[in-house]
Amino acid sequence: MKKVKIALLGLGNVGRGVYNILIKNKEEIMKRSGYEIEVSKILVRSLDKYRGVEVSNDILTTNFDDIINDDSIKIVVEVMGGIEPAKEYILRAIEKNKHIVTANKMLLATEGKEVFEKADEKKVMFQYEASVAGGIPIINSINENLTANKINELYGIVNGTTNYILSKMELEGLEFDDVLEEAKEKGYAEADPTSDIEGYDAQYKLAILSALSFGTKISVDDVYREGITKIKPIDMKYASDFNMSIKLLAIAKENNGELELRVHPTMIPETHPLANVYDSFNAIFINGNAVGDLMFYGKGAGDMPTGSAVVSDIISILRKNIDTKNENPVVKDNLWNKNVKSIDDVESRYYIRLTVQDKPGVLGQITTIFGSNRVSLKSVIQKGRKHDDTLEVTLVLITHKTKEALINDSIDKLHDLRSIKSVENIIRIEDFS
């Protein structure tokens, strides 16, 4: 049996998963890769910390030089996260002809260009399946198995924390804040949950997925982003009345060479396969012009699922000839130049929840405003009084398909009406048509 040495940068959640899988599935991995893998160095910040995994102190190091200067290490597995020093370490490892596996979505979404190009230049192998949707093999599928297609659309539930929260809100009628607290206690949400609940994590992932799907450079800022903090139980209730579900969707579409990229809470029909993705599960729904509709479903995070992707990437490198130059391009997002539409030009249907004064004429004022913007309303629903003493009611509007700019303009005008107490929420509706 051939032997190979690898190094891990990081021994946190993912690093631990990788390490444990290499032990637990040693026989499978040997047979499938043809190699006995030795983790010869692991970079960490602190040598003393207890990490819940038995690792000999000899292989832990806080000095990257121990790894970069060891020519017997053929693969560097970056699972430390963050942009620096991860980027510097990866670039230096590539320079030394080491192959790379990484799970770092933030790095790839923001500074991917430089590391991909460096890998191409040095002809090392570069794998990053774990960077999006953990254990779901979506990146390799797009890069290798759907290449015959022009991808038309991609819809992803790519953040487990927010899907867990929305699932609880939907199924148990709970308030956002309460579920968030519970999620923190259970370890489903981080102490600072901003990146998840405000959609930044999903934004990174969509930037990566759409760059690969459409073969074009995408900057993270090209992706419109909105989090889930404004969703209320009453929105869930209305959604359910319309046979809809609310999910944080990462949406990418191409129309005539123009892209639409956005992450936001979205009402989708209950009958759509994505509507049945609950708890911390992830799913990516893709439409290709040959393959039609496809969906991938699984665990988007966690030590073992993410470790599964990382270790499978290591095996796929080992199956190729690690001592010869890699002939396959690592850069896959430079085939076309495509424009990204401004969110103002994106078309959608909208759910708009208002608190208005309960008096004659209000509805007329509202429909006049939308009408003057050529926004046509599919339905207007008024249910009961909010408080008996305020004489305010909840009004829900569902629009037909229209441009975002026209909705925004209408909402601005609504704010000027004295009869409109407040615009409580606006949620885009996706019909998948």
Added chain:
Amino acid sequence: MKKVKIALLGLGNVGRGVYNILIKNKEEIMKRSGYEIEVSKILVRSLDKYRGVEVSNDILTTNFDDIINDDSIKIVVEVMGGIEPAKEYILRAIEKNKHIVTANKMLLATEGKEVFEKADEKKVMFQYEASVAGGIPIINSINENLTANKINELYGIVNGTTNYILSKMELEGLEFDDVLEEAKEKGYAEADPTSDIEGYDAQYKLAILSALSFGTKISVDDVYREGITKIKPIDMKYASDFNMSIKLLAIAKENNGELELRVHPTMIPETHPLANVYDSFNAIFINGNAVGDLMFYGKGAGDMPTGSAVVSDIISILRKNIDTKNENPVVKDNLWNKNVKSIDDVESRYYIRLTVQDKPGVLGQITTIFGSNRVSLKSVIQKGRKHDDTLEVTLVLITHKTKEALINDSIDKLHDLRSIKSVENIIRIEDFS
């Protein structure tokens, strides 16, 4: 732009899809593969037949020698189906160092050993994504992206025709025969539907998937098989009462190195993701010991979805160096020797529908028989009279988990009871626990 010549064996459903995709997505395919692909020869049986696709008569041939003797043809795409002459042609093409793409499940499931080994020996590339579940990249995912896992279980809805029929029966309360007729008219079922409705097609596919998942040789006969022809609307009705759905499932499990391989109608909880796979869609649900639960969902057949897999396989060959020897093993089912359990030893819960005489003591007789076989009954449901004049009623039994052999023995004994008019149906229940 580099150019490459390929040949198609067959221009039926799949061949047409491949040909059309190569034209329609020419630019995508060129950019992604680095090659301009020319289909320089297509093997057919008849030169005159109209096939709904515009192909110059110069490239059609009925003589395989035109392909095998043309050294400029680098890839042979076998989409003709059947065992012979497909097998002979593939073996001869490999001998001439041509790379192979095939969609032929029947060939791979029954005679795969010989062609895989030949490809290994000659070090040509051999791709067969389209052979299972059409456009869903399940084969490459198992072979490349889940390799870090020990796969515990796999459950597939891998036959679109039967899923279409069962969906219609479930959602519209129709009889099997009526839906089958309608499916034939609509082209969802073939004139001779035996291979689909009796589960042979799913049996081939499960043989391929399980050989790859468990890394062991599987003979088609190792896979227990039962079709869907005995399912009645009343079974659908009972399933629904139990919050279950009936699907033709291809099931593979490993326990302590022993495999369980079976294709049969199965009652599954309505809440399981597979229960929501309707119409002609396919889905494969996998549990790996690292990745956890994963599901792949999409079109399992049809010219374009299947063509998507074939053309993506062609691109993946072109991305490697087609002029050097392939170093990666093609044979992936020879890593372990694993035993396949007899169906008699398989454990499951069972739904048993009987017609019995409506008189005192019958229930006691039945429970005594099951009890003597240590089969414990979870519930017994009796609803209304069948015919007022026959004094017969329908009785449905749900068992706890038990061995198939004990069920069969119990059923044999039931047949001896004069009060049992008939054992109408037996359907296995899967709880995914």
